[in-house]
Amino acid sequence: MERNPLRRQLQIMRKSLFDQGYLDEQFVQLEELQDESNPNFVEEVVTLYYRDSARLILNIEQALERKPYNFHKLDAYMHQFKGSSSSIGAKKVKAESTLFREYCKSGNGEGCMRCFQQLKKEYTTLRKKLEAYFQVARQAGPMETACRPK
Amino acid sequence: MSDEDIVNNNLTALVVDDSPMIRKLHEMHLKKFGLKVQVAENGKNAVDLFRCGASFNLILMDKEMPIMDGAEATKELRIMGVTSMIVGVTSLDSIFERQAFMEAGLDHCFTKPLTSENIIFLLQELNNKNNEEN
Numbered sequence: 615m616e617r618n619p620l621r622r623q624l625q626i627m628r629k630s631l632f633d634q635g636y637l638d639e640q641f642v643q644l645e646e647l648q649d650e651s652n653p654n655f656v657e658e659v660v661t662l663y664y665r666d667s668a669r670l671i672l673n674i675e676q677a678l679e680r681k682p683y684n685f686h687k688l689d690a691y692m693h694q695f696k697g698s699s700s701s702i703g704a705k706k707v708k709a710e711s712t713l714f715r716e717y718c719k720s721g722n723g724e725g726c727m728r729c730f731q732q733l734k735k736e737y738t739t740l741r742k743k744l745e746a747y748f749q750v751a752r753q754a755g756p757m758e759t760a761c762r763p764k
Numbered sequence: 765m766s767d768e769d770i771v772n773n774n775l776t777a778l779v780v781d782d783s784p785m786i787r788k789l790h791e792m793h794l795k796k797f798g799l800k801v802q803v804a805e806n807g808k809n810a811v812d813l814f815r816c817g818a819s820f821n822l823i824l825m826d827k828e829m830p831i832m833d834g835a836e837a838t839k840e841l842r843i844m845g846v847t848s849m850i851v852g853v854t855s856l857d858s859i860f861e862r863q864a865f866m867e868a869g870l871d872h873c874f875t876k877p878l879t880s881e882n883i884i885f886l887l888q889e890l891n892n893k894n895n896e897e898n
Contacts, residue, residue, distance in 0.1 A: 647792045662785035697855030701877045
């Protein structure tokens, strides 16, 4: 059990992210790449993810403003977005991306719209949680090696 | 190949991807296994590196990139006589599209992001390739 209060808080935050289904195993793979010579690697990758994916979110939003929907294009954008989200272990975001693609394949425009709103909520929620997590991580200093959630 | 052999290699790699996040991720993955890594933002940059005399044991090639995509870059490199191991790393889920990418001249094709298991496999393949050439 971690004695340092900041590190304990960090452990609790991390466990919660996994237990509540926000993150999956891929995030642990990122943590395993972090070391003393790259102590902020995970945060840097997540920052790049939010930067890259903002463009894709905008592309999808703009595509959803054009009627009739180009489901092929929407699917292609979401495919890219899903790939990026998988790379950081964004589990709920990835799930909504999969659902969106199913709606695209069945030509369900309303389903796409609803799903996209939910996806944006999950995307924003995860961002806030990760920002808070990294803020505590920076204060706590380097952690021991990543451990897999039970 | 022992774990020590896997890390103590003199191998070089080029990561070709238009996503800064994927470039960073794959670069770190490869560095962890002791490879010296360079990155390129698209297929044209990768081809230009080779034209300027650079060479790499391993190329990780994304498919969907602006200016020159992975398939085109792979074909170009093979026409130039590049014998490096070229590995497609793509999020494409169509079997047809992956097959077309392989036919451009890839040695292997994986779904991104790469995992440590993928890299261990590639290092073993590179080791086998080096043994055959010597």
